[in-house]
Amino acid sequence: MEEKLLALIAEVCDSDDIYDLRDVDLFAEGLLDSMGAIDLLIGIEEQFSVSIAPTEVAREEMNTVDAIIAQVGKRL
């Protein structure tokens, strides 16, 4: 699941840097913005059947690659 999710994040962020930046705030790095976050949530829903509502998780709890993996992992 991790490989698939990493590929999705890389696609949404349009950057392969995310493979090395596991613990970096993607919003602060400019790799992710509101629209990117929406595409990510849609992608997660389509590929993992995990639906996360926009206000379900605070941005600070889903702003790094590891945090995203943890949030999806919790719901699988």
Next chain:
Amino acid sequence: MTFYTDPAFFILLAVSVIPAIILGLREKRIKAYGFAVSVFFILVLFSKDGWELAALLFYLLVSFTVTKWYLAQQKKKFSSAAAHVPAPSARPLFRFAYPIALFCVIAPLVIYKVSAVFDANLLGFLGISYITFKTVQVVIEIHDGLIEEMPPLDYLWFLIFFPTFTSGPILRSRSFQDDVASLIPRAEYCDLLLRGAYRFLIGAFYKIVCSSVFSIALWFIPKALGDTSPVMVVLGQVGSAWSYGLYLFFDFAGYSLMAMGVGAVFGIRVPRNFKAPFASLDIKDFWNRWHITLSFWLRDFIFMRLARFIRKEKLMTSRLATSCCAYVINMGIMGLWHGLTPSYIAYGLYHGLLLAGNEIFSKTAFYKRYKDKRVFKLVSWFVTINLVMFGFALFSGRVIPA
């Protein structure tokens, strides 16, 4: 009685916070007392207008019934999903429960805003705009499955919580409920109280001293400069517009700070509404600093959902086009929410277009190359603050005649 303005309000407030502080310091629950105080203040607020009080009671009845009904519908849905039996979705009432619930809690505001266009007041009362935000978010979060329980007293207190009743900051029900449910240890309560007192004093200074100064400057500057030459007239207008913007900030930020302070006394953490908005480097930055609880509410419940819908249904292929479109609609709704006047609608669309323009600009190579340069930041700040001030002039209704 006007909250945070009339001397009578401050006197009643000073007396009513004492028992709350005693309860807080003794680590007792403040809920029952806090609820009673809110009821009292709401009654005083509408003491001269029985119709408005009746409209409020009607609204409370509607939102209370609808929320309870919708919560029950969702419970049925989730429990049948958990038991892997098909939900009774064949019943139309069940299938359309979400739009019905949303419609019921939004309709009174729409009826009131439309009636106001014809100088009438149907179903309106002071605070209807803000209470609508609260009920709508509750309905949406019930739909998302984030709210599964709504104790009646907590919900009612959330709706009529007097420190933020008339003009925000907009509370979120789940954080409100967390605060109500937790018994705050004495040391933490003291800390909350001291920060609250500090904010209240700053807020009072903002609202009573600073905003008054700028409300005078607003008409004084054009008068003092006179109309002897066109240069003076233009300078007078610019000075007046800037004074109006600063007046709005000190009035509203002052009010919000005081509301935070009063909320703290009752053990409720009222969210921050302003974060040095005039230091914004671009328009998006501005909306992360100005009337934050409103812009974040719109972001969470309109912008994100609208953009998600557009992307999911593949109505637009480009991410940039989607966000631009969502910005304009989002801020257009913000304008409509303020009132159905040309000035407010123009204000909303103006900011929607600015945000869309900013979004496009921030994707250019030029922006990416120079964004960290000091000169770029300075120019960007200067352009932003002037665009913001012009927005306030639109908002004031003095640019577009009614």
